Amino acid sequence: MSKKLEQLVTTAQAMVAPGRGILAIDESMGTIKKRFDAVGIENTEDNRLDYRSMMLTADGLGEHISGAILFDETIRQKMPDGTRLVDAMNDAGILPGIKVDKGAKDMAGFDGEKITEGLDGLRERLAEYVELGAKFCKWRAVITIGDDIPSRSCIDSNAHALARYAALCQEAGLVPIVEPEVLMNGTHDLDTSFDVTEATLKSLFQQLYEQNVMLEGTVLKASMVISGDQADNRASTQEVAEATVDCLLNSVPAAVAGVVFLSGGQGDVEATEHLNAMNQLGELPWPLSFSYGRALQEGCLKEWAADPKANRASAQKILLHRARMNGLAAQGEWGSDLEG
Numbered sequence: 001m002s003k004k005l006e007q008l009v010t011t012a013q014a015m016v017a018p019g020r021g022i023l024a025i026d027e028s029m030g031t032i033k034k035r036f037d038a039v040g041i042e043n044t045e046d047n048r049l050d051y052r053s054m055m056l057t058a059d060g061l062g063e064h065i066s067g068a069i070l071f072d073e074t075i076r077q078k079m080p081d082g083t084r085l086v087d088a089m090n091d092a093g094i095l096p097g098i099k100v101d102k103g104a105k106d107m108a109g110f111d112g113e114k115i116t117e118g119l120d121g122l123r124e125r126l127a128e129y130v131e132l133g134a135k136f137c138k139w140r141a142v143i144t145i146g147d148d149i150p151s152r153s154c155i156d157s158n159a160h161a162l163a164r165y166a167a168l169c170q171e172a173g174l175v176p177i178v179e180p181e182v183l184m185n186g187t188h189d190l191d192t193s194f195d196v197t198e199a200t201l202k203s204l205f206q207q208l209y210e211q212n213v214m215l216e217g218t219v220l221k222a223s224m225v226i227s228g229d230q231a232d233n234r235a236s237t238q239e240v241a242e243a244t245v246d247c248l249l250n251s252v253p254a255a256v257a258g259v260v261f262l263s264g265g266q267g268d269v270e271a272t273e274h275l276n277a278m279n280q281l282g283e284l285p286w287p288l289s290f291s292y293g294r295a296l297q298e299g300c301l302k303e304w305a306a307d308p309k310a311n312r313a314s315a316q317k318i319l320l321h322r323a324r325m326n327g328l329a330a331q332g333e334w335g336s337d338l339e340g
């Protein structure tokens with residue numbers, strides 16, 4: 001194996017090391033505005049820096065957080081004392097990652113479906129991110145469940161784009177996180193979520209194979225197999241855990257370095273509980289960990305927003321707690337009594 005491929009494998013394994021997971025703080029401008037609006041914070045560059053640097057400099061975060069996914073603005077930012085955020089992350093043992101997709105856009109000819117854009121000029125952008133210190137990347141595809149959707153075209157087009165992105169990342173020496181998110185919004189049941197997730201993952205791994213992507217140097221960011229958020233009789237924790245693991249075993253090759261989950265709108269403790277239940281099911285071919293956005297940030301954001309200066313330390317404490325809870329869940333060692 002070449003030095004470059006070896007390095008990819010080493011990085012991918014570090015991202016999913018036992019008891020560690022990934023902090024997703026790569027909200028695009030529209031998404032961070034929504035999050036800030038909800039807690040009464042103005043969406044300015046200074047506030048985004050203050051909030052995100054507060055999280056990344058929480059003392060001891062690296063114990064349970066192996067890496068953080070940044071937005072383009074964040075990877076270039078410096079803190080008021082002149083330290084680059086990326087340098088602070090390296091000092092804390094947190095790998096810098098970067099979101100490189102340009103967002104999910106309406107898919108022409110397919111009402112209600114999305115296709116993720118961002119391949120044009122990607123090789124050049126990746127070269128710059130390497131210079132800026134990135135070690136891994138993320139690209140998110142969005143698959144919506146509804147009447148007569150998703151279509152085969154939507155699933156396959158997104159899988160194709162994910163695979164082309166992943167090949168370019170590995171060429172640049174960056175580990176690709178491939179994230180085909182099956183949205184949990186809707187009234188669908190667990191079986192529908194299972195079928196759509198299975199079809200999406202099978203298409204993704206077929207495309208990754210066709211584009212010569214090395215799976216040992218790839219991390220899958222998956223959505224859990226879960227009832228729609230508006231469904232009647234939503235499936236239990238155990239049912240979600242079993243269905244998700246069955247679905248992954250059916251569709252994800254053992255060579256993949258690891259699987260990390262997105263939270264997708266689940267409550268913070270709910271996301272921890274699901275991950276823990278999966279890791280209690282026994283030996284699996286890959287580590288199962290977390291790459292939550294909302295489920296890691298929710299409490300921390302609320303606390304910080306109430307008084308960004310005075311609550312900095314208490315907000316960090318909330319984030320550290322959630323990171324630790326999820327680190328335990330990634331090993332099947334979490335219990336509700338630890339929530340406090």
Ligand code: 5MM
Pocket residue numbers: 024025026027028029030031032103140181261262263264265291292293294295
């Ligand atoms: C943090 O949010 C990420 C960026 O979203 P947008 O491009 O829509 O602004 C998102 O991709 C996130 O990494 C994943 O969805 C996981 O976050 P959740 O909140 O679902 O755990």
